Amino acid sequence: MSEPIHSDGAPDPVGAYPHARRAGNLLFLSGVGPRRKGSDRIPGVELDVNGEVLRYNIEEQAHSVFANVRSILEAAGASWEDLVDITVFLTNMKEDFAAFNQVYASYFSEHKPCRTTVEVNALPTPIAVELKCIAVLNT
Numbered sequence: 001m002s003e004p005i006h007s008d009g010a011p012d013p014v015g016a017y018p019h020a021r022r023a024g025n026l027l028f029l030s031g032v033g034p035r036r037k038g039s040d041r042i043p044g045v046e047l048d049v050n051g052e053v054l055r056y057n058i059e060e061q062a063h064s065v066f067a068n069v070r071s072i073l074e075a076a077g078a079s080w081e082d083l084v085d086i087t088v089f090l091t092n093m094k095e096d097f098a099a100f101n102q103v104y105a106s107y108f109s110e111h112k113p114c115r116t117t118v119e120v121n122a123l124p125t126p127i128a129v130e131l132k133c134i135a136v137l138n139t
Helices: 060-074 091-109
Strands: 003-005 020-023 026-029 046-049 051-056 083-090 114-119 129-136
Touching: 026 060, 060 083, 060 091, 060 129, 083 091, 091 114
Parallel strands: 083 114
Antiparallel strands: 003 020, 020 026, 026 129, 046 051, 083 129
16 A cells, blocks of 8 residues: 655646655655746756757756755655665766766765666756655654
8 A cells, every 4th residue: 555645845746646655664756856836947947939948057956856855755754864765867967967966965965865877868848857766764
C-alpha cells in the first residue's frame, strides 16, 4: 500500500502523477523541476516567442529546484536530512556540471545523500535540471 503526497507549495506536476508517494518508510519524489507554484515561468530561463530557450541560468534553476524539493519533503512530514538518494538530470553536463555542483554543495554541506548525475537530451519542459529523490522517513 502506498500514499500519494501533494505539496501546496510546489508547482503542479506536468503530468498524471503525484509530487511524491510514500511506501512504508520510503518517500519517492517524482521528478522535480524549477518551475514555481502558480506560474508557467521558469526561474532563470528566457524564452523566445516560439517557446525556445534563448538563455538560462543553471544556478537560479538549481536553487528553485531545491526549494521545490524542500516543499514536497515538508508536505510529507520529512526533512532535508531524510534524503538518501538523488538522481540529477542535466541537459548540458559540459556547461552546467561545475556550477550545479557549487549550488548543490551549499545545500548538502553536512548531510550528503548518495547522488548520480546524468545528462539527458531533453526534459518535458524547457528546463536544464530535474531531480529525482528518495527519502527514508523515521515515522
